[in-house]
Amino acid sequence: MKESEMDFDAFEKLVQQKPYATLSPAEVEFVSQWVTSEQEYEYIRSSGEKLTQWFRINQVLGPDDQLQKRLQKQLRAVHKRESFFGKAIKVGAGYSLTAILFALAGWWLGQLRSNESTTRGLQTVYLKDTVFVKTKPDTVFLDKIIYRDRPFVLTVGAKKESEEDSKGAVKGVSMKEKELDDLLVSGSER
Amino acid sequence: MFFKSKLARFPDEELMRKIHQGSEAAFTELYTRYSNSLMRYFTRMLWNNRAMAEDFLHDLFLKIIHNPLQFDANRKFSTWIYSVANNMCKNEYRKRQNQLRMDGVVENQSRDLDKELDLMSASDKLTMLLETLEEEDKTIFLLRYEEELSISQISQIVFMPEGTVKSRLFYLRKSLAFELNEFKMILNEKSI
Numbered sequence: 001m002k003e004s005e006m007d008f009d010a011f012e013k014l015v016q017q018k019p020y021a022t023l024s025p026a027e028v029e030f031v032s033q034w035v036t037s038e039q040e041y042e043y044i045r046s047s048g049e050k051l052t053q054w055f056r057i058n059q060v061l062g063p064d065d066q067l068q069k070r071l072q073k074q075l076r077a078v079h080k081r082e083s084f085f086g087k088a089i090k091v092g093a094g095y096s097l098t099a100i101l102f103a104l105a106g107w108w109l110g111q112l113r114s115n116e117s118t119t120r121g122l123q124t125v126y127l128k129d130t131v132f133v134k135t136k137p138d139t140v141f142l143d144k145i146i147y148r149d150r151p152f153v154l155t156v157g158a159k160k161e162s163e164e165d166s167k168g169a170v171k172g173v174s175m176k177e178k179e180l181d182d183l184l185v186s187g188s189e190r
Numbered sequence: 191m192f193f194k195s196k197l198a199r200f201p202d203e204e205l206m207r208k209i210h211q212g213s214e215a216a217f218t219e220l221y222t223r224y225s226n227s228l229m230r231y232f233t234r235m236l237w238n239n240r241a242m243a244e245d246f247l248h249d250l251f252l253k254i255i256h257n258p259l260q261f262d263a264n265r266k267f268s269t270w271i272y273s274v275a276n277n278m279c280k281n282e283y284r285k286r287q288n289q290l291r292m293d294g295v296v297e298n299q300s301r302d303l304d305k306e307l308d309l310m311s312a313s314d315k316l317t318m319l320l321e322t323l324e325e326e327d328k329t330i331f332l333l334r335y336e337e338e339l340s341i342s343q344i345s346q347i348v349f350m351p352e353g354t355v356k357s358r359l360f361y362l363r364k365s366l367a368f369e370l371n372e373f374k375m376i377l378n379e380k381s382i
Binding site: 008043044046051055058062178 | 209214217218221225228230233234240243244247251252313316317330334336340356363364366368370371382
């Protein structure tokens with residue numbers, strides 16, 4: 001039975017107002033969510049009537065009038081006490097506010113006098129209290145050697161010297177060199 | 191007279207604000223609005239003990255006088271005052287149970303109940319059935335059928351989901367209906 005889907009108020013209203021026999025088909029379907037038979041419906045209906053009657057017959061009388069008077073007296077007493085404390089607090093607050101005002105006025109007057117005495121002999125002296133020494137970096141790295149591997153191509157077989165190269169080598173010996181050799185060997189011709 | 195009629199138009203929450211400021215007229219208005227229904231509730235809950243009910247009513251209104259700030263302004267006053275009354279009754283039930291336990295008395299209301307019910311009139315039977323209800327069921331039942339509060343208000347007073355309140359009320363009504371109708375059948379048999 002999902003209670004949230006059912007309107008209990010509507011069910012109670014129907015039970016109170018209509019006997020089962022006068023319910024419309026839609027109403028019968030609606031009350032069948034709550035009751036399983038006509039008898040159950042009628043039992044609930046008649047018990048409701050009895051309950052209303054019982055409450056009417058067994059009425060509880062209101063409280064004694066004296067109770068209200070006692071309570072009103074209490075209320076008066078509480079607020080009288082509160083108003084007394086309230087007044088006392090107000091008076092205290094007034095006194096302390098006056099005291100604070102006097103203290104502030106005294107401090108302000110004192111401040112005025114002390115300001116007058118200090119401005120009269122005022123002299124400003126400027127002193128250098130910090131010297132900054134400039135420094136230069138002593139080493140500067142300008143170049144950087146980078147080692148790099150170079151590819152070297154190795155050829156198979158030795159290179160043959162051409163005939164012209166060999167002839168050229170012979171041609172390369174000059175007379176001056178021969179003469180120089182002779183001179184070095186003899187060493188005594190001149 | 192003018193002030194009285196003016197205050198009668200004020201909502202409960204506004205009256206509470208005025209009571210906090212010390213307004214006696216506002217207190218009288220609020221007392222007039224709630225004293226009878228609360229007296230009824232306390233009397234029914236406290237085993238029809240009228241003197242005790244009056245004491246409870248006195249204590250409840252004293253709480254309003256001494257600590258009006260206890261009232262949560264976000265709540266509806268009627269819901270709040272009934273929840274305070276409900277808590278007072280709960281404490282009294284707990285106290286009574288402890289007292290009975292200490293005295294060694296075991297409450298066995300169902301023992302002779304059937305026999306007693308057979309001999310009673312319908313009105314007495316209802317009184318007896320209400321008396322034998324559990325404290326929580328009794329609260330829900332009275333708030334609904336005597337004080338005519340809504341399901342939503344009752345759920346806020348007893349701190350219970352609305353669905354639970356509805357199902358409890360339905361089963362209470364159902365059991366009450368069967369108890370009363372059984373009684374009617376017995377009476378009919380006797381008269382024959």
